[in-house]
Amino acid sequence: MDAEVLRARCAKELESSPRGYFGGLSWLRNAFAAVPREHFAPDRLWWPRPGEDGLYALIDRSKTPKRWLKAVYLLRTPLITQIDDGAVAPDAPASGAFTSSISCITVVIETLRHLAPAPGDKVLEIGTGTGYNTALLAHRTGPDTLTTVEIDPQIAAQARERLEALGVRARVVTADGEQGFPAGAPFDRIVSTASVRRIPTAWLRQLRPGGVLVAPLDSPAGYDLTVRMTGTGHGAAAGRPVATVEFMRLRGQRTPQPHTGLGWPDGIDMQRWREFEIHADQNGQRIRAGRVMRGRGRDTVSWQESAL
Ligand SMILES: C[S@@+](CC[C@H](N)C(=O)[O-])C[C@H]1O[C@@H](n2cnc3c(N)ncnc32)[C@H](O)[C@@H]1O
Incomplete structure (x- = not known):
């Protein structure tokens, strides 16, 4: 599924979401439809919940492009873009304090x-x-x-x-x-x-x-x-x-x-x-x-x- 289809599907789901709904505001619906979220998400992101190894998994666009795009368009999941103020390089699963993210939709x-x-x-x-x-x-x-x-x-x-x-x-x-x-x-x-x-x-x-x-x-x-x-x-x-x-x-x-x-x-x-x-x-x-x-x-x- 491409980004535009995912965005349109998110917009539809938001209409009946208990949180994050547009509240009848067409400007907000239009802004969401117009701004490509995938353009702002870094190519390498951490999943915000730890796996069994206690680490946050890395989602790498170059390795798993479909998984990456799907994650970017999840309604209720923020994706982590920085750990420990940048002390941890985004090249492997990691642990540490979240210090920047792309906020959840x-x-x-x-x-x-x-x-x-x-x-x-x-x-x-x-x-x-x-x-x-x-x-x-x-x-x-x-x-x-x-x-x-x-x-x-x-x-x-x-x-x-x-x-x-x-x-x-x-x-x-x-x-x-x-x-x-x-x-x-x-x-x-x-x-x-x-x-x-x-x-x-x-x-x-x-x-x-x-x-x-x-x-x-x-x-x-x-x-x-x-x-x-x-x-x-x-x-x-x-x-x-x-x-x-x-x-x-x-x-x-x-x-x-x-x-x-x-x-x-x-x-x-x-x-x-x-x-x-x-x-x-x-x-x-x-x-x-x-x-x-x-x-x-x-x-x-x-x-x-x-x-x-
Ligand atoms: C939750 S993230 C923002 C997410 C952003 N809304 C998005 O969706 O991409 C919080 C941001 O606040 C920044 N921040 C923390 N303290 C700050 C400060 N004193 N002044 C400016 N930015 C700060 C962090 O570096 C981080 O990038």
Whole structure:
């Protein structure tokens, strides 16, 4: 089966998926149909679950092209593109910490649905990875609207190349995305594809009032909550979790910290994550159990993006 057929089949499956559905948004369906995911996936990838030998199997396009393409178009499986910050060469099965991936399709679509960018919006993306999500975003917002920040120089360079080869006009910056990109602020939308323990204050300062920030936030339950927050001005934002995920951590926030020091109340009932309210400003973040939200749709299935 060729890539276009697989992409069309994925699009059809997404319509009835409990996660990652298009939600009736034709721009999102069109972007998914237009962007060749296989163009962004590196030729050698690791499968994200260990085999009996405890190693992550390598999928090599040159050796098993059909298997590689099928893996790239799996809806619910992120594929690992870097282990231990690049210390492990992608030439054999390996073990180690996942540090970059091509995110799984359902999580990508779900995140973009919550971000809801409009044509012409100025967008900041943190964690470029392969550039696949960048290309989907640019398809919606248009040329020269998007800045994407990647901390790893080699990953950034590859994404830049892949985006340019497709004619996608986005600014790829090699830098620590925790600082955002002050020169491009204010942004209408900020999205992170690396998870945080604390919403960086730079992102809050660079989000315009009324703008939307979507990021995976670590929780006391051990998984992340995708939070959707609206800028309220003066470097602050407020919002709610919209989904559960597990993402790789932003490099500067890998070290665990007690959740009570991160604005989480002691003993919060994680079963009720949909009711949480999140407020973040230049002094820190506060999470509290809010009022009950009923009939909030289908985002109820808990699962993993990929764990670091
Ligand atoms: C889950 S991957 C992104 C996947 C990407 N959305 C895709 O589908 O190709 C997370 C990325 O965030 C990057 N990253 C981690 N910390 C970062 C930081 N402080 N600033 C910018 N990028 C960072 C990692 O190097 C990695 O490439």
